[in-house]
Amino acid sequence: MNSIDRRRFLLSCAGLLGIGTLSPKLRGADYDEQELVVDFDVPGRLIPRDFLGLSFETQSLFSEGIFLPENRSLISLVQRLGPTGIIRIGGNSSDRPYLDKWLHRNRTHFKNLAGFLSATGWRLIYGLDLGSDKAEQAATEAEMVAELVGSKLLAFQFGNEPDLFRSDLRRSNYNCSDYLIEWREFLKALRTRVSGGPVAGPDISYDTSWLGPFITRFGSQVVFLTCHYYSEGPASSAEVTMERMLDSGDALRKLIDSVASYTEGSQLKVRMAEINSVFGGGKPGISDTLGAALWGVDVMFTLAQAGWLGINFHVGNDAYYSPVGRTGIGAFEPRPLYYAMLLFAYAGRGSIVPIRGQRKRLRAFAIRGKGNERKLVLVNKNLAQAEHVRITTTGHTATILHLTAPSAESKTGITFGGASVDSNGRWVPLPTRSAALKSNRFVVELPAASAAVIDIHAG
Secondary structure, three states: OOHHHHHHHHHHHHOOOOOEEOOHHHOOOOOOOEEEEEOOOOOOEEOOOOOEEEEEEHHHHHOOOOOOOOOHHHHHHHHHOOOOOEEEEEOHHHHOHHHHHHHOOOHHHHHHHHHHHHHHOOEEEEEEOOOOOOHHHHHHHHHHHHHHHHHHEEEEEEOOOHHHHHHOOOOOOOOHHHHHHHHHHHHHHHHHHOOOOOEEEEEEOOOHHHHHHHHHHHOOOOOEEEEEEEEEOOOOOOOOOHHHHHOOHHHHHHHHHHHHHHHOOOOOOEEEEEEEEEOOOOOOOOOOOHHHHHHHHHHHHHHHHOOOOEEEEEEOOOOOOOOEEEOOOOOEEEOHHHHHHHHHHHHOOOEEEOEEOOOOOEEEEEEEOOOOOEEEEEEEOOOOOOEEEEEEOOOOEEEEEEEEOOOOOOOOOOEEOOEOOOOOOOOOOOOOOOEEOOOOEEEEEEOOOEEEEEEEEOO
């Protein structure tokens, strides 16, 4: 029996030998426990270092005090999420002709953006205006962006959600074939101005069938693919509820499977370049609560597990779903969804490895980091019931950080590791108590509507 097979055998038997617990009152109690079995030594899928990202509307470039190298509040909040990440500029406003006069005449905005990127260390996906159908104009803009942003430029894109152009920017029968013709002309114009400029796409809203023709025609021209996803919407719909949002995992997995059916064999990876809970700015009482943070944790690790390049949560100061927003005195502050990103920044560094044993409303993810660093992420999406989870894995002791708030509907009072994040990105988690694993086994109680990161220490 080789070492890996022996370890798996020991893990499968460990449940017969005893329980160590992070919740002493559970010891010996007769609960309906879920069992998770984790072998951190099996092959895993590496999570990209720049997995996390934020998506901003193009019109944000012209908002005073956002993309400035001296905007220490927002820069600090971004840096708290990691030294590498992706800022995406695009959205609906990138394809609106009324912005042309701003986009092509004021270099100061792009100089400020370059300074902001340098201050954060993050890179840029920049969306060019395909909606106005002016390829040379877009190429001129791209030349200015490339010149000023330099090595921080990750990729250009042509158009935002072109599969929806037929609703307002093109004729009603506009289709993928029309888009590919336009995309080719924009690429040709770009190459005359920025010969080696990296390009991504197609930045579709929901129609994954566009991926097949796009890959066939331009797969060799792009550095990666991009899609969008909103779990619910529109925000005005009475059918949008927190329960529906939290139970939307099947729809996301269906999207992941559909995308994989087109990308298989292409060697191209995919980034979720724009995502959030409820389209139309988010729904109050849902998108701006702890519940949305729990949804966000599940979404991020689900995409990482599927091998996606990363995720960009859409931002808008007046949007309920925004991870960050402006205070009355002009500083920026973290909102509930930010705490989901903070949890991922803490736990999602390394390789994600398989777990045996799952329930629909209890999501679990295991991450093997550098050296002996091992983390287990649990998300209890049940709004009314705690989960009692028996975990079988190798290790000596374990500590736990909770993501929690007074209730799933809480918009404030959210903490991770018992601490909140201030407007300067300062976060100091409270000391945690260690619990010993007994025979490679312990039990944790996860309160209703909460998440947790468990650090498992080898010795």
